Amino acid sequence: MAEPLELPRYRDLPVAPHLPPGSAWSVFGEDDQVGTLNLVTEGHVRSAATLVKRGKVFSLNWRLDRPSPTIMGRRQLRRTQLSAIDGPAPASDDYLDSYYPQSSSQWDALKHCGNKAHGFYNGRSADDVLGSDESTLLGIQNWAERGVAGRFVLLDLDRGLAGLAQDESVAITPDQLDLVATEQGARIEQGDIVLLRFGWVRWYEQLDAAARAELATKPMFPSPGLSPRDDTIEWLWDHGVAALGTDNPMVEVMPAAEDQLHYRLIPLLGMAIAEMLYLEALAEDCASTNVYTGLFVAAPLNLPGGSGSPANALALV
Numbered sequence: 001m002a003e004p005l006e007l008p009r010y011r012d013l014p015v016a017p018h019l020p021p022g023s024a025w026s027v028f029g030e031d032d033q034v035g036t037l038n039l040v041t042e043g044h045v046r047s048a049a050t051l052v053k054r055g056k057v058f059s060l061n062w063r064l065d066r067p068s069p070t071i072m073g074r075r076q077l078r079r080t081q082l083s084a085i086d087g088p089a090p091a092s093d094d095y096l097d098s099y100y101p102q103s104s105s106q107w108d109a110l111k112h113c114g115n116k117a118h119g120f121y122n123g124r125s126a127d128d129v130l131g132s133d134e135s136t137l138l139g140i141q142n143w144a145e146r147g148v149a150g151r152f153v154l155l156d157l158d159r160g161l162a163g164l165a166q167d168e169s170v171a172i173t174p175d176q177l178d179l180v181a182t183e184q185g186a187r188i189e190q191g192d193i194v195l196l197r198f199g200w201v202r203w204y205e206q207l208d209a210a211a212r213a214e215l216a217t218k219p220m221f222p223s224p225g226l227s228p229r230d231d232t233i234e235w236l237w238d239h240g241v242a243a244l245g246t247d248n249p250m251v252e253v254m255p256a257a258e259d260q261l262h263y264r265l266i267p268l269l270g271m272a273i274a275e276m277l278y279l280e281a282l283a284e285d286c287a288s289t290n291v292y293t294g295l296f297v298a299a300p301l302n303l304p305g306g307s308g309s310p311a312n313a314l315a316l317v
Contacts, residue, residue, distance in 0.1 A: 002041055002043030002044040002046075002047050002191060003041075003043060004189075004190040004191070004240065005038075005039060005041070005190065005240075007027065007039075007190070007240065008027065009237075009238055010022070010233065010234040010237040010238050011234070013027075013237075014026075015027055019123075020115070020117070020118040020268060022230075022233065022264065022268055022269075023118070023268040023269070024036075024237070024268065024269045024270055025121070025122050025123055025268075026122070028270070030122065030123075031122070032122055032270070033110065033121075033122075033137065033138055033142045034142055034143065034146065034270075035110055035121060035269070035270025035271060035272060036241065036242050036243065036269065036270055036271045036272055037143060037146070037148065037242055037243060037272050038242075039190055039191040039240055039241075039242040040148075040149070040150040040191045040193075040242045040243075041191065044150050044151060044191040044242075045149050045150055047151065048149070048150050048151035048152075048294075048295045048296070049295055051151065051293055051294050051295055051316075051317070052294065052295050052316045052317065053317065054317055055316075056285065056316070056317050057314055057315070057316050058281050058282040058285065058314065058315045058316075058317070059278065059281075059313075059314060060105065060195075060245070060277045060278055060279060060282065060311060060313040060314060060315055061104075061105045061277075061278055061310065061311050061312065061313060062104050062105045062201060062276055062277070062278040063104065064077060064104050064310065065077050065079075065104070066104050066204075066205075066276075067103075067104070067204060067212065067215075067216070067276075068212065069212060069213055069216035070100070070103050070216060071215060071216055071221075071249060072219065072249070073219065074100040074102075074103045075098035075100065076098060077096060077097075077098055077099050077100075077103065078096065078097040078098055079094055079095075079096055079097075080094065080095050080096075080097070081093075081094055082094065082095070101301060101303070101306065101307075101308050101309050101310055102275075102307070102308035102309075104276055104310065105274070105275075105276050105277050105278060105310060105311035105313070106274060106275055106276060106308050106309065106310060106311055107140060107143065107272070107273070107274050107298075107300050107308050107309045107310075107311060108262070108266060108273045108274075108275070108307075108308050109138060109139055109140040109142075109143070109300075109306060109307050109308050109309070110138040110142070110266060110267075110270055111129045111130070111137065111138035111139055111140075111305070111307055112262075112266060112307050112308055113262050113263060113266055113267060114126060114129070114263075114267045115263050115264065115267040115268055116259075116263060118267065118268070119267065120137075120138060120267050121138055121266065121267050121268070121270045122270070124137055124138060133305070134305070135305055136304045136305040137305075139303070139304055139305040139306050139307075140300050140301060140302075140303055140306035140307070140308060140309045141302050141303060141304045141305070141306065143272065143300045143309075144299065144300045144301060144302035144303070144309070145302065147297070147298070147299055148193070148243060148272070148296070148297065148298040148299075148300065148313075149295070149296065149297045149298070150191055150192065150193050150242060150243075150295075150296055151189070151191070151192050151193065151293060151294070151295065151296070152192065152193045152194070152195055152245075152293060152294055152295070152296035152315055153181075153186050153187075153188050153192050153193075153194050153195065153292060153293050154186075154195045154197060154279065154282060154283060154286050154292045154293075154315075155177060155180045155181055155184070155186065155194065155195070155196050155197070155292070156180065156184070156197045156283050156286065156287065156292070157172060157176070157177075157180055157196055157197060157198055157199075157224075158197055158198055158199030158202075159197075159283070159287060160179070160180035160183050160184065161176060161179075161180065163199075164198055164199055164224045165224070166198070166199060166200050166203035166204075166223060166224065167203075167221075167222055167223070168222050168223075168224065169222045169223070169224070169253050169254060169255065170224035170225075170253065171224075171225070171226070171227035171228070171253040172196075172198075172224065172225065172226050172227060172253070173227045173229070173231070173232070174227075174231050174232055174234075174235035177196075177235065184286075184290075184292045185290070185292075186292045186293065188239045188240075188241070189239075189240065190239070190240025190242075191240060191242050192239075192240070192241060192242060193241075193242060193243040193244075193245060193296045194236075194239075194241050194243070194244050194245070195245045195246070195277065195279060195282075195296075195315075196226070196244070196245070196246045196247070196248075196251075197246075197247050197279040197280075197283050198223075198224045198225065198246065198247055198248045199224075199247070200223055200224070200247050200248040200249065200276075201247045201248075201276060201277075201278055201279070201280065202247075202280050220254055220255035220256065221254060221255070222254060222255065223248055223249060223250075223253070223254045224248065224253060225246070225248050225250060225251055225252040225253035225254060226246075226251055226252045226253065226261060227252075227253060228252050228253065228256070228257040228259065228260055228261050232261065233261070233264055233265065233269070236265070236269075236271065237269060241271070242272065243271070243272035243273070243274065244265075244271060244272070244273050244274070245273075245274035245275075245277045245311075245313070246274070246275055246276075246277065247276060247277050247278065247279045247280075248275065248276070249275060249276055250262070250275060251265075251273055251275060274298075274311050274313065277311055277313060282315050285317065286317075289317075291317065294315055294316055294317035295315070295316040295317075296313065296314070296315055296316075297313070297314050297316070298311060298312050298313035298314070299312045300312060
C-alpha cells in the first residue's frame with residue numbers, strides 16, 4: 001500500500017484565508033495544473049498493478065457515436081470512409097466531422113468549467129484560460145502527458161441499491177455510497193479512481209429510437225446521480241479520490257442544481273471527472289467474483305488546450 005500524502009480535511013479548506021471557501025487551491029502548488037491526479041503516486045501505480053490477477057481487460061469506452069442523437073446540444077458525429085480499391089492492395093481511411101471529444105465516454109479537463117464566483121482552478125481567470133485559442137492553461141494535455149493509471153474501486157449503485165429509476169432525479173448521498181461500499185467489502189483509499197455505476201448507459205441502450213430522440217430535445221432531463229450537497233464534496237475529498245468516473249451523463253443528479261457539483265469539484269478542488277463510461281461488463285465480472293478493485297489505465301488525447309477528451313479507459317483485473 002502506498003504511503004498517503006498529508007492533506008487537509010475538507011472542513012479545513014482553504015489553506016489560506018484569501019482563497020475561496022471549499023477550495024483546494026495551492027494544496028498541490030500555486031502553479032499546479034493536474035489537480036487531484038497528484039494523489040496518484042508511483043507507489044500507488046505499483047500497488048495497483050499487483051491487483052491484476054486474471055489478466056482480464058475491460059474496455060470502459062462506450063461507442064463513439066453514442067448517445068444518438070447526441071444530448072446536451074452537441075452535434076452528431078459523422079464518419080466518412082475513404083476507400084482505395086485500386087492499387088497494390090485494398091485500403092481505407094476515415095475522417096470525422098462534427099466530432100465533440102466529450103460527446104460519449106469522456107474526461108472533463110480542468111478548463112471545462114469555472115466557478116461562477118471564483119473562476120478557474122488555482123485562481124486562473126476566464127481570460128487566462130479561455131481568452132485565446134492559443135492558451136493551453138488547464139488543458140487536457142496536462143493529464144495526457146502523465147497518463148491516468150491507478151487502483152480503481154467500482155461502486156455498483158444500481159445493484160447495491162436494488163435498482164435505480166433511470167428517468168427520475170434520484171440523488172445519491174454519501175451514506176448510500178458508504179452502504180454500497182460496505183456491502184461490497186470495498187474500501188476506498190487515497191489516490192483511488194472511484195467508478196460509480198448508476199446503470200444509465202444500460203438503460204439508454206434499451207430505449208427505442210423515439211425515446212432517444214425525445215431525450216435529445218431536452219437540455220436537461222431527469223437522471224440519477226450524486227447529491228449536490230456539501231457533504232458529497234466532503235466525502236470525495238476526505239476519501240482522497242484522485243478521479244471520479246461514472247456511467248451517467250453528468251456525475252450529479254439531473255436536472256443539475258444551480259450551484260452544481262461541476263462548478264465546485266472541477267474549479268475549486270481540481271478533481272478529475274469522467275462521464276458516460278461503459279461499466280456494464282466490468283460490473284458483471286465484479287459481481288460474479290465479488291472483487292471490485294483492479295488496475296485502471298487511461299490515455300486522454302494529447303490535445304494542447306483541449307477542454308476534454310474521449311475516455312480511452314481500460315480496467316484490468
